[in-house]
Every structure is written in C-alpha cells, then in structure tokens.
Amino acid sequence: MNHIEFMKELESLLQGISKEERDEALLFYQNYFDDAGTENEDDIIRELESPRKVADTILADLKGTEYTEQGVKGADEEQKDTPTVRGETVKQGPKTSTALKIVLVILIGLAAITFAGPLVLGALCIVFGLVCAAFGIFIGLVVGAAAMMIGGVALVILGLTKIFSVFPIALATSGAGLILFIVGLIAMVGCVKLCMIAFPAMVRGIVYVCRLPFQRKAVS
C-alpha cells in the first residue's frame, strides 16, 4: 500500500463525519506524508498501522467531544441567528398574538368552565365524600369503643342491683361488665391514638392536594 491508497481508504472510512472534520484530518495526513518524504513512506505507513486504525482514533476522539462540538456549533449558529431570526419572532409576537391570545384564552376558559364545570364539581364531591368517609370510619371506631365502655358500666350497675337477690348472677354480670369496660377502654385508647396519628396526616394530605394547583401555577 502506498500513501495515495492509504489516503483514499482513510477518506472513505471518514465518510461518517462532517466534511470540515474530514478535510482537516485528510489535510493533516497528506501534509504528514509530504513532510516525511517518499523515502520514509513505508515506515510511516507501518507506524500508522492501517487507515482503519487512524480513522478509529479520529472517530473516537470526535465521539468524545461530539457533545461539546455540537454545543460550540449550536452557540455559533445562535450567535449568527440571534439578530435576524430572533428579532423577527420577537416582532411577530406582539403584532399578531397578544390581543388574539387573550380572546382565545377567555374563550377556551369559558368553554372549559361550561363543559368541565360539572365534571370537576362531581369529582370534588366524590373526593369530599371519601374524606368524610375516612373521618367517619375513625370516629365510628372511637364511638364503638365508647359504647363498649358504656355497656360495661351498665352491666356492672345491673349486676350490682341484683347483688342482694341472686348473688352469683350479680357477680357474673358485673364481672362481665368490668371486662367489657376494660376492653372498651383499651379500644378507646387505641382508637384515639390512631385518630391522633391519622387526622393530622389526612389534614396535611388534603392541604397538600389543595395547594398543588397553585404551586404549579407559580412554577409555570
């Protein structure tokens, strides 16, 4: 392989990159062969190993800097284009759209309210219902526990009224009443604690959800 063949092959291997990069690389290696002189040509080609290896080195380096290269190119284009293209868009903006935009936004808003209003209202009602249900479940648990305690107390009192007539039954009844009262007390404590955890969490959750739309607006 002589240096002309080498250069031809290198050129075909560099088809994938931009013309600027290819020309630069080819110029460098053309220069390289010219400066080395024909007497060193074989050594150089042996040193370079193959057009494939040279191409791979170039491609690998371009890949590594491809991002920055594009960045640089992008920046250049932007700089060139800013005075013309951007100016035009800026001019076009206020002329055509401001008034039209406001009218459109109002129209879209009205349409949205008429069509989406009932849907939104329905969704809000469902959410409200679910929240109430959640609160209700916890309140129900507390009330249930309270009812157990009251029932226990009532049983104890009932038992005590029979203490002089039917002693064993009175004892059994008031004993059962005490057990019921204790179980109710434990349930009460447990439920109240649960509510203390659950209610603030639920309230926080509701507040968070209510805030979301406003936060989004603030961000955008």
Place this chain on the structure above:
Amino acid sequence: MVFNTGAALLDAIVLAVVSREDDGTYGYKITQDVRKALEVSESTLYPVLRRLQKDECLEVYDRQFDGRNRRYYKVTDRGMAQLKLYTTEWKNYSKKINILFEGGVTV
C-alpha cells in the same frame, strides 16, 4: 513505556513542543519532537492537535512550502496560559511523587 500518558499530559507536551517555535511548527515535526521524548503512536497526535485547535489553544495557518500548502500550528495566548497552568501543576505533581519515591527527601 511503563507509565501511560493521559490526555492532559499529552496536551501539555504538545503545547510545550509547539510553543518552542515562535513562528509555529507543522504536524510531522511536532510528531517527531514528541516522539523523541515519548513513545506515542503516530496516529494519536492528530486528535490532540485538533482538540487543542478547537479549544483555541492552538491556531493554524497555511504557508507555501515546496510548491504546496503546509499547515502550521502556533500556540495562542490562551494556549500559553494553559501551558503555564500545566507546567505548574506538573511541577507540584512530580515533586510530590519524587518525595514519595525518595523516602521523604525533599528535592
């Protein structure tokens, strides 16, 4: 060579080699000069030169030589600043390594 030369060191070496010539120097000569000090394959230097050129550490110009165009590389002001930074960094680095190698004897 036992130690491999990283990209930054290669950049520094190429900048140093090019900076020695006030009027700039060309690819083949740069390669030969670098290869006097360092075992690098001939194909590694083009990407280094191209990168330094893109980073505006090197500028290129073509000059007629022997009836053909020869591309010359020259270090820019920015390249000089970069080389200065590399030189300082290298001094610090090699000093520390020397201290380690020579068992705490400050050179």
